[in-house]
Amino acid sequence: MKKKAEERKEQVLKAAFQAVASHGYDSVTLQDIADHAGVSKGVVHYYFHNKESILSELLQSITAQIYEVEYRAISGKHTAMEKLNAYMDCVFVSPEKNKKFYRVYVNFLAQASRNPVYQKINLAFYENCWNIGREIITLGKKEGVFPIDLDVDTTAKMMRAMIDGCLTQWLMCGRDDLHDFYKKACLKSISTLLQTS
Amino acid sequence: MKKKAEERKEQVLKAAFQAVASHGYDSVTLQDIADHAGVSKGVVHYYFHNKESILSELLQSITAQIYEVEYRAISGKHTAMEKLNAYMDCVFVSPEKNKKFYRVYVNFLAQASRNPVYQKINLAFYENCWNIGREIITLGKKEGVFPIDLDVDTTAKMMRAMIDGCLTQWLMCGRDDLHDFYKKACLKSISTLLQTS
Amino acid sequence: MKKKAEERKEQVLKAAFQAVASHGYDSVTLQDIADHAGVSKGVVHYYFHNKESILSELLQSITAQIYEVEYRAISGKHTAMEKLNAYMDCVFVSPEKNKKFYRVYVNFLAQASRNPVYQKINLAFYENCWNIGREIITLGKKEGVFPIDLDVDTTAKMMRAMIDGCLTQWLMCGRDDLHDFYKKACLKSISTLLQTS
Amino acid sequence: MKKKAEERKEQVLKAAFQAVASHGYDSVTLQDIADHAGVSKGVVHYYFHNKESILSELLQSITAQIYEVEYRAISGKHTAMEKLNAYMDCVFVSPEKNKKFYRVYVNFLAQASRNPVYQKINLAFYENCWNIGREIITLGKKEGVFPIDLDVDTTAKMMRAMIDGCLTQWLMCGRDDLHDFYKKACLKSISTLLQTS
DNA sequence: TATGAATGAGCTTTCATTCAT
DNA sequence: AATGAATGAAAGCTCATTCAT
CATH class of the missing domain: 1.10.357.10 (Tetracycline Repressor, domain 2)
Incomplete structure (x- = not known):
């Protein structure tokens, strides 16, 4: 359980890295990150407070x-x-x-x-x-x-x-x-x- | 005319510098810039395209x-x-x-x-x-x-x-x-x- | 100027009353209010803080x-x-x-x-x-x-x-x-x- | 079985009352209710349609x-x-x-x-x-x-x-x-x- | 039965931009 | 020239609901 969650967070962070790399810090949206991670927007908010x-x-x-x-x-x-x-x-x-x-x-x-x-x-x-x-x-x-x-x-x-x-x-x-x-x-x-x- | 316009632009740019310095590049709004310049928002758009x-x-x-x-x-x-x-x-x-x-x-x-x-x-x-x-x-x-x-x-x-x-x-x-x-x-x-x- | 703004606020409040009356306090959206007032959503935020x-x-x-x-x-x-x-x-x-x-x-x-x-x-x-x-x-x-x-x-x-x-x-x-x-x-x-x- | 289910529903309703009392009718979430009942969110949906x-x-x-x-x-x-x-x-x-x-x-x-x-x-x-x-x-x-x-x-x-x-x-x-x-x-x-x- | 991860619709809010005055 | 009212696209965030386990 705990392990799965850690992996998920890692996955989102990796996606966030890619997203920031391609869109820039202040242009990046949570949707971009979700897209890069191949998950829904909700997931991003599920694992991170904001x-x-x-x-x-x-x-x-x-x-x-x-x-x-x-x-x-x-x-x-x-x-x-x-x-x-x-x-x-x-x-x-x-x-x-x-x-x-x-x-x-x-x-x-x-x-x-x-x-x-x-x-x-x-x-x-x-x-x-x-x-x-x-x-x-x-x-x-x-x-x-x-x-x-x-x-x-x-x-x-x-x-x-x-x-x-x-x-x-x-x-x-x-x-x-x-x-x-x-x-x-x-x-x-x-x-x-x-x-x- | 032309001279006045140049001065206006300069005034707005100075205000923009102050505004970016205090609010940050991606948080700064055109309203902030207008406020720092002591002019209306319209002026900013009048002298700059966007x-x-x-x-x-x-x-x-x-x-x-x-x-x-x-x-x-x-x-x-x-x-x-x-x-x-x-x-x-x-x-x-x-x-x-x-x-x-x-x-x-x-x-x-x-x-x-x-x-x-x-x-x-x-x-x-x-x-x-x-x-x-x-x-x-x-x-x-x-x-x-x-x-x-x-x-x-x-x-x-x-x-x-x-x-x-x-x-x-x-x-x-x-x-x-x-x-x-x-x-x-x-x-x-x-x-x-x-x-x- | 000032008078116009007052009228606008009044207009929005009237619309808000109609909107709350028909949708209920917690279901009403700012869009509902804007619709009832016949204005855009932006206007509502222009005259009211939130x-x-x-x-x-x-x-x-x-x-x-x-x-x-x-x-x-x-x-x-x-x-x-x-x-x-x-x-x-x-x-x-x-x-x-x-x-x-x-x-x-x-x-x-x-x-x-x-x-x-x-x-x-x-x-x-x-x-x-x-x-x-x-x-x-x-x-x-x-x-x-x-x-x-x-x-x-x-x-x-x-x-x-x-x-x-x-x-x-x-x-x-x-x-x-x-x-x-x-x-x-x-x-x-x-x-x-x-x-x- | 039936009895257990009745008790469960009762438990959820009690929790819902507490949750509404403390968070308010329109602010209360199913998570609040689940928390007050000490059960998971799924249980709430299991016993109630919505x-x-x-x-x-x-x-x-x-x-x-x-x-x-x-x-x-x-x-x-x-x-x-x-x-x-x-x-x-x-x-x-x-x-x-x-x-x-x-x-x-x-x-x-x-x-x-x-x-x-x-x-x-x-x-x-x-x-x-x-x-x-x-x-x-x-x-x-x-x-x-x-x-x-x-x-x-x-x-x-x-x-x-x-x-x-x-x-x-x-x-x-x-x-x-x-x-x-x-x-x-x-x-x-x-x-x-x-x-x- | 029970869980909670996942979804996405829908909300409030911000703000660049337009435009009538 | 200058104003600021008006617009609406786009963002972050919440949460009821679904569903695989």
Whole structure:
């Protein structure tokens, strides 16, 4: 019973992701979500209290998933540079996936700039991202590949700023073929930041 | 006649900016805009074809203004580092102004991820921003303060990515007091990128 | 301008009365009201904040009107018995009008039993009705046609209870032809109450 | 089997009464009723064809119960005045019970003013109430305590009109402390009506 | 019997847009 | 030029009812 309900919610959230990706945060309707899920409008209201609860759970869900994938990627590697490369491979996964996720994500950021609920969820995501950065930097310092006096916290934040800045800029250019350019440039920039004290 | 009309449009656009800043992109109504402008709803429709035209003209207007201010700032300086510092002072102008502008701007990015009209306007803004970066880098290379083999185009793009990434991250943290932290960290990161080949 | 708006509100309220009379308080829709008024649904929302505000203004309006008519009726008469007869003629005006009003009124009473807004409006109506009773009774005592030790307040309340009880009972019987029976019986009962100390 | 079903229906009707009393006639949902009964929504539909059938059976049930209690009360007494007093004690049982019942009852009257099904049920209740009045009056005439030429039918109807009028007025005033006032005033008024030809 | 997941009709409300003045 | 009354499409949400289990 409980399991079925969880699956249903998951199904609706997946549909919501698709719907927001194609219609945009503020244009998306519950009907769109229901259509994407292949269920009736009633189902959406049966499993979620209201529209905002679907969307905030969606943000929660996708940021959690992204983080999990990223964290798993760096966990499999053992040196700082390997972790960094794995992280970047993960972050710049592919034009298609990045486009879909960032389209949705920038919509949520737009909301978060006003809505504390989204803001809090995004902040938790930031914390996770920064932690990945911190882990890589700390390890690199131990290994002696990054300067010992590098500011861990600040650099971790700059890493994520660079990543989000690059992927946003890439998304806005509307050119899938530049994905690789941005990936390489971003990696190079971050490497520079990490190797300079 | 023509002049009066231009002033009217300008008045409405200013009101639209305030209205979007306070109510949010997708919550703002034409009534809100009319109220902020101190005119009737009819006026808004008299000077603009529809809601989207107001908002796209607004994006056009604010990005043009931002660029103009930034460009003027660097024009007044003569060395690369002076220009860079002036640019950053201009970009990280103050918590209040940055918050107002970026709240509106992330909303437009969210739209631009889907709407080609906004996308084109934003791309023109990017071009202008990149040009500022290029100008600074090229001058610095001439002056011998930046490595001669630095990739001008790529670095200019990374500069803007860093700036947008930092200001977005700052905005999402909801802490005005971190404005200075992000400003300094961003300047330091960009300096590092510019001084490392 | 202002006058036109007042007329519009009045028009909508009249339509609301007709709509509630034919569909019932809780079945009536804003579309019904708009249809009865011969306007679009938007107009109803343009002049009233929401559904409840229409309905509470309706109760306010009809109770005020009823009172006014009743008060004017007794004002035109000079002796207690003349006033009483005029009052009863007014209250039991006709099967059609009584049916329409009481159908709507019992719906409001049903709401008022739960909603303080309606309750307050109804209480004001009661006060007015009781005042009419008090006026008649006080005059009758002065004239010597009613016992001097008759309790003015209590008797006024019982008068209205008798009237509402009779008209409700008549309405529920669904027989227009009994209107006259109830009118006479009510008048006789009230006369008895007034003439017995 | 049959018995179980009867008990189930009774259970649902009791729950419906509580639910209507607390949520109001037109706000009450089948879920509310199911919750009050401690059963699932399906059960409600299993034993009742639809929402209206529950509510009409509820009206049937509560009016029958009220009558039964009232009738039993007067049956235990032997003189007209004793019966009248017992009747009034029964009718004005307590602020709590009267409030609960009349809140629900006025809602049904509101429905009955439009719906023949409810109207018929209420008419049957009226008949029962009038019969109680008739019984008391007839006995009183036999005993010589009421005028011999008193119109039995009419007076019985006026008795009930007075009772319903008083209790409705009391309910609408929202003051529990006036319960006793209305009880006494009602009894006095009815006594006057009965003792005056 | 009993459950509660699923449906979708129908409601209130918002608001961009039109247009008579 | 300017107003704001009027429109009605479209949205979120509620809930009686159905039905597979």
